[in-house]
Amino acid sequence: xxxxxxxxxxxxxxxxxxxxxxxxxxxxxxxxxxxxxxxxxxxxxxxxxxxxxxxxxxxxxxxxxxxxxxxxxxxxxxxxxxxxxxxxxxxxxxxxxxxxxxxxxxxxxxxxxxxxxxxxxxxxxxxxxxxxxxxxxxxxxxxxxxxxxxxxxxxxxxxxxxxxxx
Amino acid sequence: xxxxxxxxxxxxxxxxxxxxxxxxxxxxxxxxxxxxxxxxxxxxxxxxxxxxxxxxxxxxxxxxxxxxxxxxxxxxxxxxxxxxxxxxxxxxxxxxxxxxxxxxx
Numbered sequence: 001x002x003x004x005x006x007x008x009x010x011x012x013x014x015x016x017x018x019x020x021x022x023x024x025x026x027x028x029x030x031x032x033x034x035x036x037x038x039x040x041x042x043x044x045x046x047x048x049x050x051x052x053x054x055x056x057x058x059x060x061x062x063x064x065x066x067x068x069x070x071x072x073x074x075x076x077x078x079x080x081x082x083x084x085x086x087x088x089x090x091x092x093x094x095x096x097x098x099x100x101x102x103x104x105x106x107x108x109x110x111x112x113x114x115x116x117x118x119x120x121x122x123x124x125x126x127x128x129x130x131x132x133x134x135x136x137x138x139x140x141x142x143x144x145x146x147x148x149x150x151x152x153x154x155x156x157x158x159x160x161x162x163x164x165x166x
Numbered sequence: 167x168x169x170x171x172x173x174x175x176x177x178x179x180x181x182x183x184x185x186x187x188x189x190x191x192x193x194x195x196x197x198x199x200x201x202x203x204x205x206x207x208x209x210x211x212x213x214x215x216x217x218x219x220x221x222x223x224x225x226x227x228x229x230x231x232x233x234x235x236x237x238x239x240x241x242x243x244x245x246x247x248x249x250x251x252x253x254x255x256x257x258x259x260x261x262x263x264x265x266x267x268x269x270x271x
Contacts, residue, residue, distance in 0.1 A: 006187045010172060016218035018207050020234060021174035090238060094178060155221050162213060 022125035029091045035161055037080035038133045041117045044073035044124040050121070074118050080129070081114040084136060092143075100139050110136060128158065131136045134162040169255065171207060173217060177234030177241065178205070186262045188217065190255035197253050205257040206232065208248055213240070217257070222247075246247055 009015075050071045056062040088107050097103050114130040116122065141148045141164050149165040152158045182188070182205070190207050195231065200206060204220045218232035218241050229247035233239065251270045 001264070003187070003261055003263050006170060008262075009170070012189070014213060015170050015172045015187065017174040018171040019186070019213055020177040020179075020184075020217050020236075020239075021171055041263045093176060093179065093236070096177075101223075 001015075028142060029140070031083070031087060031088050031133065031140050032163075034080045034083035034087075035077040035130070035137055036116075036135050037083065038117075038126075038130045039153055039157065039159060039161070040076040041073050041080070042123065042130060042159065044069045044076070045121050045123045045126050046157055048073075048121055071123075077114050077117040077129070080133060084110050084133065087136075087140065097145050100143070103139060105134055106132060106139070120152075128162075130159050134160070137162040168190065169216070170261075171217070178217065178219065179236050180261065181235065182217070184265065187235035189255040189261065191258050192255040195258050197250070198232065200204035200250075200253070200256060203233065205260075206230070206253050207255045207257065208232070208252040209254055210245070210248070212245075215254075215259045218242075235271065 035140050041074045048066060051057075051062060051069070052066055053063070084107065088103075092103060110129070110132045113125060113132055117129050138148055141162070146166040148162050150160050150162055169172070169189050169190050169192060171190055173182050173184055173188065176184055188205070188207075197206075200220055200223060202220050202222060205217060206220055207215060207217050209214050216232075218234055218239075220230055221233045222231040223229075224231075224247065227247075228250040228251060230253065231242045233241045233243065233246045
């Protein structure tokens with residue numbers, strides 16, 4: 001095939017590249033923001049559990065801390081959903097979905113898990129939210145041609161995360 | 167007179183995909199006779215060597231309005247028409263990667 005011939009020449013001589021740019025200017029997308037937000041959701045759930053097991057239950061300090069944890073959980077679950085919506089809406093193309101047909105269902109799953117992470121304090125749901133976003137990150141980096149690695153987050157709740165292996 | 171360029175980015179998808187090659191004619195006579203629909207290569211002072219499709223040419227102002235086909239394409243809709251002297255060539259042959267294995271996706 002002629003393409004293969006030209007590609008072989010390119011590998012040998014390195015043809016100049018012509019940019020068919022997208023976005024203004026060439027958007028910076030990174031699922032790490034959503035990943036960290038989702039991780040924060042689980043962290044807030046853990047803090048809520050710890051507070052519930054303390055001696056201050058029902059007292060002023062308890063109410064103050066608990067309402068703050070809930071507010072942060074709400075906010076970060078929504079932020080994570082927002083970040084994924086932006087990447088899905090602005091970056092992901094039809095061709096990407098063709099290559100990764102699991103993307104639409106995964107996107108929908110993240111939205112649902114994010115909603116439930118706000119409605120409840122169910123840690124398993126929170127962990128599933130983190131995992132689904134990690135899975136999204138894995139696909140995102142595959143599209144970008146960047147290898148990934150799995151490592152535990154260097155802070156509580158130290159869940160396993162997907163990071164670009166740069 | 168001629169050069170081969172490699173496409174990077176997705177603003178001309180689905181027709182031109184990342185990794186495709188184009189044969190470009192750099193002859194000034196050809197550049198002087200561009201018409202809407204032509205795929206051209208030009209040197210943008212900020213974004214470097216770019217490839218886009220000609221939508222409109224203003225012969226008085228010697229300006230060319232260039233667009234991509236992707237909705238998120240960065241083109242004249244953002245940076246305005248480009249002066250003709252930025253144009254370095256016109257694509258005359260599209261060497262597509264038919265099996266798609268080298269596409270960005």
